[in-house]
Structure formats: structure tokens, C-alpha cells
Amino acid sequence: MNVSVIGLGQMGTRLAQAFLAAGYQTVVWNRTRAKADALAAQGATAAATIAEAAAAPLVVVCLTSYGAVREVLDPVREELRGKTVVNLTSGTPETAREMSAWLSGHGAGYLDGAAMSGTQLVGRPEALFVLSGDAGAFAAHRAALASLGNVVHLGADPGLASVYDGALFGLAWGALAGFYHAVALVAAEGVAPTAFAQAAAGHMPFVTSLLTEHARQIEEGRYPDDDGTVNVHAAAMDHLVHASAAAGVRTDIPELFRGLLELAVIGGHGADGIASTAQALSKEGAA
Structure with a gap:
């Protein structure tokens, strides 16, 4: 099965590499072509246009903002009909629900998600990815998504992944802040x-x-x-x-x-x- 990754920053690159390592034909697209070419050298297919990337049955997006996601996907919204979009861009529960309504309105399955373990663990079982939204889409693509790590579907509400993202981020920083203070104290x-x-x-x-x-x-x-x-x-x-x-x-x-x-x-x-x-x-x- 083909998988596409749109947005090849540090996280997007690691996502594409994980799909490649799992044996998936991986199509990549980025506004800066050089990043796509670097992955092509590793076995990916560099899409010349966003429409080529949107042709895959599973489209994983990782951009800087939800506004950027909508700007990139808007020209191919009809091509996404019948496809599943997994959005791993950080945002708020409200923006996740709005994105879900927009893409669902164009016939696409939508999963909102967050990578909770940074970039270094991507592709390993201990990397946690929380997802929420279309349960059918998750079931259909669970095997492919498992290439990224431990993928957990939280429920049908597309905003839940963002809620967990913020909550787990705060939990991690609470623990780290206590650790940094402790290090200063013993030092x-x-x-x-x-x-x-x-x-x-x-x-x-x-x-x-x-x-x-x-x-x-x-x-x-x-x-x-x-x-x-x-x-x-x-x-x-x-x-x-x-x-x-x-x-x-x-x-x-x-x-x-x-x-x-x-x-x-x-x-x-x-x-x-x-x-x-x-x-x-x-x-x-x-x-």
C-alpha cells in the first residue's frame, strides 16, 4: 500500500523513514524540494505536485500549523475523497474539530493526532502516538500507522488527541521542571x-x-x-x-x-x- 507524507520537517522526515523501514511505498512532498529529494535517495518517491501526494490512500500531514495544512490541502480537497488524512500538526481541540468537519465534508476520513515521544523514537514500539477521530479510518490503516510506534486511538471526537497532547506535554514538563530544580539543588x-x-x-x-x-x-x-x-x-x-x-x-x-x-x-x-x-x-x- 502507498502512504504519503506531506511536510518534511524534522518530524515529517522521521515519519517517512519509519514507513520506508516498514516496507511501505512512501510518497513524500514538501514545499522545499531538496528535503523530498533527500528521502528519494532513501527509497521514497518524491511527488512533483501536491496532487500526486494526495493520491495515496493514507495521507499523513505534519506542518507548522492548521492554517498551513488547510492551505496545502485545499487545492486537492476533492482528490482526498475516500482517502484518510492523518494530521500530526500541533493545534487546539477546536482547530482539530474544524479540520475534521472540513475534510469530512469533502468525503475524506480524518484522524487528528500527536507524536508524544519526540523524533528520536519514531519507528520504535515505545514511541507514543495518540490519535482521535474516524474509528473506521483508524481500523483500516492501523497496521500502517503502527509503523510509527505505539498508536492509540482515543475515541471518535477528533479534538481528544489535542487534549491529550496538551495534558501529556504539561505532565512531562512538570516532571522535567522538578528534575531541573533538583539538579540545581544537589549541584x-x-x-x-x-x-x-x-x-x-x-x-x-x-x-x-x-x-x-x-x-x-x-x-x-x-x-x-x-x-x-x-x-x-x-x-x-x-x-x-x-x-x-x-x-x-x-x-x-x-x-x-x-x-x-x-x-x-x-x-x-x-x-x-x-x-x-x-x-x-x-x-x-x-x-
Whole structure:
């Protein structure tokens, strides 16, 4: 089966290479022809026009914006009838739903998606791709899409992939921000970042093990204090803020965490488990 990749930036190039490695005839198109030619040297077919790229039954798009996607696809919107478009361009849930309505209106199957593992893992099983939209289109092309990594269909709402994209991006940055602060703190005592990273990597399985249990607690609205109460963690966070200041390290990150714990206390969760902190971030808690 033919697959086409439109947009050959860093991610688009890796997508095309993954399809090629999996044995798919891969058509590539880019406004800058040189990028397509480089992939042609690896076995891809460089499309001379966007219409040639739109002729494949599976069209994967990875451009800079949804506006750019629409600009590129608009001249071939009728040629996309009966095809499946997978859009891996970053955007918002609203723009994803608008794109879905537009392409569906022209008879194309539409899947919105996000690559959650950067470019280096593309083509490997641990690379996570979240997709949402036309379930039939996903089922029809699941095997080809699996060439990219672990592809997960989240549901029929095309906006869901964008929601997960933002949520997982924030999760990753929350973890990384905590790590960067920790590295600065131990570095003040002469500890090398790589030495600390070994201890941090050993600690993270415990941290990730909390996710499923805390998610269940949040759904049920019950917060046992097995992992310590909000009050206990608030006191420990005070110590982290003071230790950071004493070491000459910026306290922005632990102060953010302390602020969230304080909101949980104000909300009446001081004696509850720390998962109750999520209530301070909900619409009801914000109100």
C-alpha cells in the first residue's frame, strides 16, 4: 500500500523513514524540494505536485500549523475523497474539530493526532502516538500507522488527541521542571547531575506507580492518606523552599507546589491524601 507524507520537517522526515523501514511505498512532498529529494535517495518517491501526494490512500500531514495544512490541502480537497488524512500538526481541540468537519465534508476520513515521544523514537514500539477521530479510518490503516510506534486511538471526537497532547506535554514538563530544580539543588552541594540522575531514575517508578491509584481516588472523590496528608507534604515543601533559598537556588518551582498545597488546605483537604490537591485545579476548585 502507498502512504504519503506531506511536510518534511524534522518530524515529517522521521515519519517517512519509519514507513520506508516498514516496507511501505512512501510518497513524500514538501514545499522545499531538496528535503523530498533527500528521502528519494532513501527509497521514497518524491511527488512533483501536491496532487500526486494526495493520491495515496493514507495521507499523513505534519506542518507548522492548521492554517498551513488547510492551505496545502485545499487545492486537492476533492482528490482526498475516500482517502484518510492523518494530521500530526500541533493545534487546539477546536482547530482539530474544524479540520475534521472540513475534510469530512469533502468525503475524506480524518484522524487528528500527536507524536508524544519526540523524533528520536519514531519507528520504535515505545514511541507514543495518540490519535482521535474516524474509528473506521483508524481500523483500516492501523497496521500502517503502527509503523510509527505505539498508536492509540482515543475515541471518535477528533479534538481528544489535542487534549491529550496538551495534558501529556504539561505532565512531562512538570516532571522535567522538578528534575531541573533538583539538579540545581544537589549541584549546590557538589553533586554531579549524572550522579543524581541515577538516583532520580530509580525513584521515578515509585512516582509513576502513584498515577493510576491517584486517578482512581480523584474519580471516586476519596483521598486516603496512605501517601501522607496534604498538611504533611506542605510542611515538607516549606523545608524544600527554605533549603533551596539557602543554597542560592531559585524557589519558583517548589513555591508553585507549595501554593497548590495551600489551596488544598484552604479547600478543607489538609488531613486528606495528596491526590486531593487535584481538586484545587478543577473548575469547581478554581471557583
